[in-house]
Amino acid sequence: MKRVVENVTCPFCGVVCDDLEITVENAEITEAKRGCVLGRYTFLRHNDDRATMRVNGEPATLDICIEEAVDILDRADFPLLYGLASTECNAQRKAVEIADLIGATIDTTSSVCHSPTLQAIQHMGDSTCTVGEIKNRSKLLIFWGCNPAESHPRHFSRYSVTPTGMFVPEGRKGRYVVNVDVRKTPSARAADLFIQVEPGADYEVLTVLRALVNGRPVDVGEVGGVKVEVLRELAQRMKSVKFGSLFWGMGLTMSRGRHMNIFAMLALARDLNQYTKFTASPMRGHGNVVGAATVMTFSTGYPFAVNLSRGYPQYSPGEFSSVDVLARGEADAALILAADAVGNFPGRASEYLKKIPLIAIDPKESMTTRAARVVIPTAIAGIQAGGTVYRMDGIPLPLTQILESQYPSDLDVLSRIAAGIRRRRGLPETVAAHADAENSPRASV
Amino acid sequence: MSQLLTLITGRTTTQGKTLHLGKESKEFLEEVFKVEMNPEDMARRGLADGAEVRVRSEHGEMKGRVKQSDVPVGLVFIAYSYFCNQLVGGDTGGTGMPSSKGIRVQVEAV
Numbered sequence: 077m078k079r080v081v082e083n084v085t086c087p088f089c090g091v092v093c094d095d096l097e098i099t100v101e102n103a104e105i106t107e108a109k110r111g112c113v114l115g116r117y118t119f120l121r122h123n124d125d126r127a128t129m130r131v132n133g134e135p136a137t138l139d140i141c142i143e144e145a146v147d148i149l150d151r152a153d154f155p156l157l158y159g160l161a162s163t164e165c166n167a168q169r170k171a172v173e174i175a176d177l178i179g180a181t182i183d184t185t186s187s188v189c190h191s192p193t194l195q196a197i198q199h200m201g202d203s204t205c206t207v208g209e210i211k212n213r214s215k216l217l218i219f220w221g222c223n224p225a226e227s228h229p230r231h232f233s234r235y236s237v238t239p240t241g242m243f244v245p246e247g248r249k250g251r252y253v254v255n256v257d258v259r260k261t262p263s264a265r266a267a268d269l270f271i272q273v274e275p276g277a278d279y280e281v282l283t284v285l286r287a288l289v290n291g292r293p294v295d296v297g298e299v300g301g302v303k304v305e306v307l308r309e310l311a312q313r314m315k316s317v318k319f320g321s322l323f324w325g326m327g328l329t330m331s332r333g334r335h336m337n338i339f340a341m342l343a344l345a346r347d348l349n350q351y352t353k354f355t356a357s358p359m360r361g362h363g364n365v366v367g368a369a370t371v372m373t374f375s376t377g378y379p380f381a382v383n384l385s386r387g388y389p390q391y392s393p394g395e396f397s398s399v400d401v402l403a404r405g406e407a408d409a410a411l412i413l414a415a416d417a418v419g420n421f422p423g424r425a426s427e428y429l430k431k432i433p434l435i436a437i438d439p440k441e442s443m444t445t446r447a448a449r450v451v452i453p454t455a456i457a458g459i460q461a462g463g464t465v466y467r468m469d470g471i472p473l474p475l476t477q478i479l480e481s482q483y484p485s486d487l488d489v490l491s492r493i494a495a496g497i498r499r500r501r502g503l504p505e506t507v508a509a510h511a512d513a514e515n516s517p518r519a520s521v
Numbered sequence: 522m523s524q525l526l527t528l529i530t531g532r533t534t535t536q537g538k539t540l541h542l543g544k545e546s547k548e549f550l551e552e553v554f555k556v557e558m559n560p561e562d563m564a565r566r567g568l569a570d571g572a573e574v575r576v577r578s579e580h581g582e583m584k585g586r587v588k589q590s591d592v593p594v595g596l597v598f599i600a601y602s603y604f605c606n607q608l609v610g611g612d613t614g615g616t617g618m619p620s621s622k623g624i625r626v627q628v629e630a631v
Contacts, residue, residue: 113534113537113538114534114537114538116538117537117538117539117541117542118541121541121542122541124541124542124543124546125541125542125543125544125545125546183617187617187618188617188618188619188621191616191617191618192616192618195616223531223532225534226532226533226534226537227532227537229534258529258593258596258622259529259591259592259593259596259598260591262534272593275527275529275596275622275623276527276623326531326621326622327531327622329618330530330618330619330620330621330622330623331620331622331623332620332623334614334616334618334620335616335618380617381617393613393615393616393617394613394614394615394616394617397613397616397617397618398617399611399613399617399618399619400611400613400617402611403611403612416544418603419544419602419603419606420601420603420606421606421619422580422606422607422609422610422611422619422621423580423581423606423607423608423609423611424580424610424611425611425619426603426606440541440543441543441544441545442544443544443603
């Protein structure tokens with residue numbers, strides 16, 4: 077039997093395209109219309125390399141996996157919960173509940189992508205808007221240290237570079253696009269101007285650009301490999317446009333300067349708003365990483381790196397962020413949800429993670445599942461489970477359950493772990509009804 | 522000792538799509554073992570396109586294959602994976618974020 081599910085939300089990246097048309101034939105996805113290359117692989121190859129349920133490398137039932145996970149978490153003195161990105165918000169809330177229950181440190185994948193952005197925003201505030209505003213109004217787009225052509229493939233066509241907008245009826249011709257980076261990526265091909273900066277010099281270049289915007293004297297001819305004349309022209313263009321937008325990615329957050337680079341970027345946007353309207357938006361996403369930061373913030377007050385061991389949230393990047401906790405050898409057990417910590421962390425942190433009791437909850441195999449004592453495969457959020465995800469601009473969107481799954485959802489698994497811990501500790505089980513009530517996807521099975 | 526280069530790790534379309542096939546799939550591993558270099562840096566080290574190399578930082582090392590590209594002289598690009606993360610240090614400077622871009626590395630023929 078063939079059926080087509082319309083207006084499907086793609087769970088892969090922060091663009092969260094919600095216009096996909098998924099064709100299902102005999103319980104298999106055979107087409108993902110309007111998906112980018114990453115989205116198509118997300119849907120069409122969702123069954124490749126699925127994880128298997130196991131404990132200590134041996135096949136196990138879900139009950140045994142849950143019991144072992146409960147045992148590990150209940151015994152731990154310094155448990156770490158990490159990940160949360162590639163799942164939906166109800167599961168993320170349940171992860172925070174478990175962290176609270178056992179006094180864990182909880183951290184999301186923001187920690188190793190846009191945590192410098194979050195820290196800079198806490199100091200500076202942000203001049204932001206939805207992607208709809210960018211599509212409809214923005215005539216100057218500056219992509220700095222990011223490569224949307226490869227990591228957010230439909231951003232250019234849906235929201236920024238090429239679409240026609242209410243006040244940009246000419247589409248691409250009505251917009252001027254600048255790409256700033258240390259190398260010429262495929263995104264540079266979409267730009268009218270490419271500015272190459274030396275690695276690690278973004279802060280200096282941004283600071284000079286701010287000085288030029290503010291009419292301050294600049295007594296150098298070149299900064300970070302960029303001629304000041306180029307920056308002077310750019311500053312003039314920025315001030316004279318009616319509505320402009322800054323975007324940045326991990327080219328700034330992972331480079332020398334980290335949060336100070338973002339601080340300079342946010343300050344530039346603030347400065348520009350004295351002359352015209354300018355927005356500043358991080359290119360967020362893998363998966364529902366914005367949702368993870370949002371859930372963490374409304375649950376604990378902070379977006380990542382939170383410790384709950386004292387019964388109240390303590391926020392301290394560098395102290396309670398996962399890479400630091402692991403590189404210092406502090407955690408004595410970890411639950412990794414919907415992320416590949418072993419694959420994505422620096423060697424020293426990932427090697428330590430392999431040595432401690434590790435629980436991996438993930439639909440697919442990864443470097444983390446291969447190192448884990450307990451592996452619990454789950455239904456893929458956005459394909460086999462519903463829920464809510466946040467787009468990169470902080471807008472929540474519903475996920476559609478397209479297929480039935482033999483696996484439980486992340487929310488189901490986490491609810492059972494939470495209930496198991498409560499039982500061990502003689503606490504009332506108050507979660508089952510809560511889980512049922514909250515997991516109300518737009519089912520299309 | 523050969524001159525140090527600056528390593529940038531990052532995402533690519535191929536890395537993003539092949540991770541769905543599995544992180545031990547041939548397609549994924551082929552992508553994440555590519556060590557993109559400028560022809561000038563390759564010539565200076567006597568490396569041909571496709572040559573097997575060892576990339577070393579003060580934190581660790583990985584093996585890969587040179588891919589000639591238009592990255593600027595002095596720069597090396599490798600797609601994100603467990604392997605290039607061996608070159609990244611665990612110090613986050615109090616921010617939580619490791620320095621995954623701008624790492625000083627040596628690239629040598631194996």
